[in-house]
Amino acid sequence: MxxxxxxxxxxxxxxxxxxxxxxxxxxxxxxxxxxxxxxxxxxxxxxxxxxxxxxxxxxxxxxxxxxxxxxxxxxxxxxxxxxxxxxxxxxxxxxxxxxxxxxxxxxxxxxxxxxxxxxxxxxxxxxxxxxxxxxxxxxxxxxxxxYPLDFEEFAEACGEELLLEYIRQCYDTKQPLQQKAHARAMRLFREYLLTGGMPRSVVAYLENDRDFAASDVEKRDILNLYRDDIKKASQKYNFRISAIFENIPGYLSTHEKKVVLSQAEPGAVYSQYDAPLFWLDDSMICNLCYKCNDPNVGFALHKNDAAVKCYMGDTGLLVSLAFGENELASQQLYKLIMNGRLALNEGMLYENCIAQMIAAKGKKLFFYTRYNEGKHRNDIEIDFLLSNESKTSFKVIPVEVKSSKNYTTTSLTRFAEVFSDRIAESYIIHPKPFLQEKTVTKIPPYMLFCAL
Known part of the structure; x- marks a missing residue:
């Protein structure tokens, strides 16, 4: 194929x-x-x-x-x-x-x-x-x-060129897809979550009558290749690369999703992990997302090296890394994801996939949080920061990812209040149809490629 x-x-x-x-x-x-x-x-x-x-x-x-x-x-x-x-x-x-x-x-x-x-x-x-x-x-x-196949390439491989054209048309006219088409596109997106974009995984899936188990076999072979590459890395830091890599599902399952070095190595500091994180990023096995302390001109100028999220470069590989072979072999997990009922871990997969889509467009990944001293917790959490890429009139585009149909927008509202003069528009990625509300654009994940 x-x-x-x-x-x-x-x-x-x-x-x-x-x-x-x-x-x-x-x-x-x-x-x-x-x-x-x-x-x-x-x-x-x-x-x-x-x-x-x-x-x-x-x-x-x-x-x-x-x-x-x-x-x-x-x-x-x-x-x-x-x-x-x-x-x-x-x-x-x-x-x-x-x-x-x-x-x-x-x-x-x-x-x-x-x-x-x-x-x-x-x-x-x-x-x-x-x-x-x-x-x-x-x-x-x-x-x-x-990069791995993006959603458009995956959809084309699945023979869904007409559906892609309809998605583009609806985005251009700021209209939602008809309900049956929306359900079909969401199902295709969930197939993409599970299969990912590694060519051998996609081919195995499609050539075996859309069999997720056949795809999983190929993905586990790839993960083992990555583990072999990690072992061959410099002995000064290969054990640290391995510690981060194997802990990625654990990090992404938490509320903040940040890398917590104490889980990898007691007493570790970020200066010890510069080379391991660079290795994972340069290998393109992972996509690193750094906190931006001040969402202003040039996110990298305000990058916080001590606050980083580590997403898998391919979401299908994350599925196989996060769940055991026996767990996947039962087919129950596939059923839960395809029906949108996986709860917490589904949010992990959604966010990883959005990170993958953004990175595939050549954009660096940044997020933003604000800690509230009085409440002893973050009162603003923005999953991703994009920009209009203008050098003369720079504007920020905050992006929140929601895997559930029921959600709040408290963080996005507060972010807009604090940085109102910097915001061009805001995106919420959710599993519901397209909806434009003043300066907030709510789009289903299958439509994000049109916005990037």
Missing amino acids: EIKRKLYDELLTWKNKSRGSKSLLIEGARRVGKSTLAKRFAENEYRSYILIDFNIAPKNVRDNFENLNRLDIFFQNLSLEYNVKLYRRESLIIFDEIQKFPRAREAMKYLVADGRYDYLETGSLISIRENVKDITIPSEEKKLKM
């Missing part, structure tokens, strides 16, 4: 505009579909291609990078090794899993300058210190981040 990915169009843009001056690096988490996309692009858009997988590349291929001062020999060796004829300006060379051989990444400076062929790189963990400490990062390299 072939899954259409939006990133393909960006690869085409690179080929048509920048390929002669830069290589293209696709970075993303393991099993997100980088290699599949690169190969499909090469097959469709080039006369010939060579794919060098540095997980299995033989020694003579690696040694060939000593011939960069004799590029005729370099290319001849590749052509002979992979039995592929290369054509000037009509062939693509793919360096797959390039983090396994950073020397090849450094070579882009010379290969791009030579100009004979195009170069596509794929990699995970490419900015981790161990993978770049001995090389010069080439300026002749354009980067693209690849």
Whole structure:
């Protein structure tokens, strides 16, 4: 089964505009579909291609990078090794899993300058210190981040193109979907929550007649790959990465959803967890969301490094991480989620999925809370902060996520009172149909992609 990915169009843009001056690096988490996309692009858009997988590349291929001062020999060796004829300006060379051989990444400076062929790189963990400490990062390299399938891609894979078009039409005209269509879209969204956007999970789900158990098998294999990668991280902090990773469902099940280091390591301080958190973020296994102390121009300028939420990069993986195989095998959990009756844990999944949607649009994640000394608790809690991205008239867009049809908007109201001059509009993500109320836009989660 072939899954259409939006990133393909960006690869085409690179080929048509920048390929002669830069290589293209696709970075993303393991099993997100980088290699599949690169190969499909090469097959469709080039006369010939060579794919060098540095997980299995033989020694003579690696040694060939000593011939960069004799590029005729370099290319001849590749052509002979992979039995592929290369054509000037009509062939693509793919360096797959390039983090396994950073020397090849450094070579882009010379290969791009030579100009004979195009170069596509794929990699995970490419900015981790161990993978770049001995090389010069080439300026002749354009980067693209690849995420799990977003809701639109998932819906298209499920054959719901007409439903997507109807959702876009309703958002543009500020109208709710008809009730039957709304119920259908919410069901599709809950399928997305459970299956997630990792390609192998989606394919297993659809090719096995929408079987969540088949999807779960693939997701658990991916989680084990992540655990293996964590074990290979620097011994200085791999146990801390593992502690955070395994505790993610626990953190997200709490009211505040923040990382609590004492649960991972008694007496821990945030300075000890800078590198582990960076590793999880750079690997794109997780999406980090930091508290913004003052929601004003440039959220990052007011970032609180000691208050962070750690969402899974894929909500389907969070489901498999949070619940045991036996628990999922009973099918009862799937039934509860599909019927919208999971209570607390459903809120965790909703919020994680909204974080995933925002991050996939290339936006950094921030949240806001205000502590009330008199009440000894937070009296304002905003799940996410977005902005209108204007440099001359900056405005804040607070976002609250509600998984239940019955909820209060106390925090959003107080936030609006305190920061009224900074707010452009407000969003509430809820399972009910679209509703516009003055400056508050209430949208179902399946419609969020239209607003980002």
